[in-house]
Amino acid sequence: MSDLLGRLRGRGWRMTAQRRVVAEVLDGEHVHLTADEVLARATARLPEISRATVYNTLGELVSLGEVAEMSTDGRAKRYDPNAHRPHHHLVCSRCGAIRDVHPEGDPLTALPAAERYGFAVDAVEVTYRGVCPDCARA
Amino acid sequence: MSDLLGRLRGRGWRMTAQRRVVAEVLDGEHVHLTADEVLARATARLPEISRATVYNTLGELVSLGEVAEMSTDGRAKRYDPNAHRPHHHLVCSRCGAIRDVHPEGDPLTALPAAERYGFAVDAVEVTYRGVCPDCARA
DNA sequence: ATCTCTGCAAATGGTTTGCATGAGA
DNA sequence: TCTCATGCAAACCATTTGCAGAGAT
Secondary structure, three states: OOOHHHHHHHOOOOOOHHHHHHHHHHOOOOOOEEHHHHHHHHHHHOOOOOHHHHHHHHHHHHHOOOOEEEOOOOOOOEEEOOOOOOOEEEEEOOOOOEEEEOOOOOHHHHOOHHHOOOOEEEEEEEEEEEEOHHHHHO | OOOHHHHHHHOOOOOOHHHHHHHHHHOOOOOOEEHHHHHHHHHHHOOOOOHHHHHHHHHHHHHOOOOEEEOOOOOOOEEEOOOOOOOEEEEEOOOOOEEEEOOOOOHHHHOOHHHOOOOEEEEEEEEEEEEOHHHHHO
């Protein structure tokens, strides 16, 4: 729990039952749910929530900068509530498990000026891929 | 030109007019086309090529390891023919322009063992984001 | 009271698939 | 010849949108 709801309230975000449930479902560490998974968990707590509302709310949280969209693997986008603290991702190539990681050093400095093509670089996304302990054991 | 076709022929890849055109369209440096763009350029050279064939062929090139799929931004996947030489991407946040870049040092070493959660890490994808010179000027 | 969020359902965009035909090795 | 790639169209999946009504501030 990293108090996503508290932060949202502090920003004067309009609160409704649906929006609260989406934020609750999303809050935590190492959480990377798809929109569909968010809908499923939200429906469990509040049956009268609709798919469109989940998408609307996710989109809003993303544009508020409170949730980050990961377009990592094939199909559906995943939503990561840890947008306020920069981190990277470690993904299992077999089962798709995802962990948040914090590399040492500033990844931006790894790109030499000669390789910047005149871009003003201000962010970097890093995804490490490998096999998780559970899959390695099996 | 990095001779994608030559490599494919060398691997005994079944050659047809359609497959050759897709490979030709894709070959080069800093090429990151969507399936739709590949179809458009392929159609210009060979009108009787179909969308399904483009998708089939792209999928096959990806599973052969000759082309890499980038799931970077929002909508459509992009296809990168430089899969044989590891590199990262530099993307313009405004216009979406993409360049291939080659950071110094091994990016894999940037992830401390204590942050690996027991994973056997074997690859890393890096996307730098910033504003390209053209957009900065405007 | 006002402003907007919500639900429904239909539309959209990207990608995949089934099947009969036709071309490669 | 025998296999497999192709084309067409329909299916699919994730996501977006229009609209009328309910709900929050």
